[in-house]
Amino acid sequence: MVRLTVQRQAILDLINRSNQHWDAEELARCLGENGEQLGIATVYRGLAALENAGLIQSIQLADKKRYERADKGHHDHLVCIKCGDIEEFCDNKIESRQQQVAQDRLFQMTGHQLLIFGVCQSCSNDSQESKNL
Numbered sequence: 001m002v003r004l005t006v007q008r009q010a011i012l013d014l015i016n017r018s019n020q021h022w023d024a025e026e027l028a029r030c031l032g033e034n035g036e037q038l039g040i041a042t043v044y045r046g047l048a049a050l051e052n053a054g055l056i057q058s059i060q061l062a063d064k065k066r067y068e069r070a071d072k073g074h075h076d077h078l079v080c081i082k083c084g085d086i087e088e089f090c091d092n093k094i095e096s097r098q099q100q101v102a103q104d105r106l107f108q109m110t111g112h113q114l115l116i117f118g119v120c121q122s123c124s125n126d127s128q129e130s131k132n133l
């Protein structure tokens with residue numbers, strides 16, 4: 001087990017208590033509201049260390065990394081380009097196809113990330129409604 005500083009433990013606890021996909025700024029803000037004032041550089045370093053230790057996992061979006069609990073295991077994401085909502089899914093067919101692709105190329109797969117970008121249901125309902133106005 002890795003030894004954690006109090007600050008890193010606070011970051012880890014916050015992530016483990018939620019189902020969110022956090023970016024560093026959101027985490028720093030929320031920790032501040034809980035009375036844990038951490039500098040943003042400390043948060044970035046803490047997140048990197050926690051991820052290296054396998055205690056949290058991340059997805060890399062265009063602008064920033066987002067971190068989430070590691071104990072959820074592997075899953076993939078649908079990302080709404082309008083509201084930024086992130087939905088999770090896991091599809092066994094996709095998973096095994098990817099493994100097959102790597103295997104066919106004699107490529108030793110260590111992991112993958114799949115992000116599907118688009119417009120979520122509630123955003124597409126919204127734009128539907130504004131068209132009808």
Ligand SMILES: [Zn+2]
Nearest residue numbers: 075076095114
């Ligand atoms: Zn996957």
Ligand SMILES: [Zn+2]
Nearest residue numbers: 021068075088
């Ligand atoms: Zn997720």
